[in-house]
Amino acid sequence: MPAMAAVPLIDVRPFAAREIDPQVHLLSTPQDYYGPAVGNVSIIEQSDGYVLVDSGLSAGNGRTIVNYVKARSAKPVKAVVITHWHNDHPQGVSAIRQAWPKVRIIATAATKAGMLGPEVDELVGLEPGPQYVEKVQKLNAEQQATLDKLIADPATTPDRRERARKAKLDFAAFAATYSDTYIVPPAETFDKELLIDDPVAPVKVMFLGRANTAGDAVVWLPRQKIVMSGDIVVWPTPFGFFSYPGEWVQTLGKLKALGYSILIPGHGEPQTDTVYIDQLSGSIEDIRAQVGPLAKAGMPLDEVGRKVDFSRYAAVFGKTERMKTLFKTYWTDPMTENAWKEAKGMPIVQGEGEVTVAKQSDKKR
Ligand SMILES: [Zn+2]
Helix, strand or coil: CCCCCCCCCCCCCCCCEEEEEECEEECCCCCCCCCCCCCEEEEECCCCCCEEECCCCCHHHHHHHHHHHHHHHHCEEEEEEECCCCCCCCCCCCHHHHHHCCEEEEEEEEHHHHHHHCCCCCCCCCCCCHHHHHHHHHHHHHHHHHHHHHHHHCCCHHHHHHHHHHHHCCCCEEEHHCCCCCCCCCEEECCEEEEEECCCEEEEEEEEECCCCCCCCCEECCCCCCCEEEEECCCCCCCCCCCCCCHHHHHHHHHHHHCCEEEEEEEEECCCCHHHHHHHHHHHHHHHHHHHHHHHCCCCCCHHHHHHHCCCCCHCCCCCCCHHHHHHHHHHHHHHHHHHHHHCCCCCCCCCCCCCHHHHHHHHH
16 A cells, blocks of 8 residues: 655645654755745744744745645644745745734844835735736736747757756746735734744744845754754855855854754755865865955955865855855855954945846846
């Protein structure tokens, strides 16, 4: 007799679903997904309901999460923890709250501030609106045209052309399910730690220090020894925009000291050892070591950028064909700027520059 499927067989695109532990399921975009970036969503089962870690990029993602949870059991979602403010993590909450109006929405105060800040992209507001859907549709039309050109170009390699074809479908699906996406500010904030207790799967929500953003929350399951890191850890290529290099290394040290058996990153594959976070930490140390003295000696940022050599990270963080060149754009370039500012004692301001769906989508092309 076949065993009962633990993972409901429903359409969860753009995610794929899997069981990490009897209490923890993960919705994650597969490696051959080329639409706008969508963060990992963890679904933790407690006796009286579910705790979610993050919610995706759109209400469409949120509706998919709702369908997945409802296919598993009649238990409600009781809480959503938002790890940080970047749009691909909090923007499914509107649909989740519509399904379960009493859901607790939890984040650090800095994450709440980021979600309400002026730098949140122009594709979303504090309530749904046809103007946002129109903007997303316009963005999608532009993406489709760019990708069509790439496909038609005889110089495009066959594998690149195949990725472009896939990206067209992924972008179209994103645009088609964007309606009712809006910012739901977290009603509950915490400073250091917050416990969502349960006899089987107690959940500790923690702030271990600044890292990828000013308010990264980490979710720790002490019984299962599973940690959800948010974008403090992103696999296979980390994101380094407006981050805090020195504090990031310390925060990674605290994350490692938890003694996890599984780390679920903000994007990409779960890690069962510390190899990847050691590489991440080592890379940040190296960037600080190369950039710091030059910055302190008064060298301008662009000159520093030409002087440093981070080419060896292509092998570490450029595991996919696409990322062999893009790791520089997402990781070593922004981290060089962060380390330069840090060495000069300049403030690193969240959202200075832009994190928009358009920009995020560049990451995935
Ligand atoms: Zn993210």
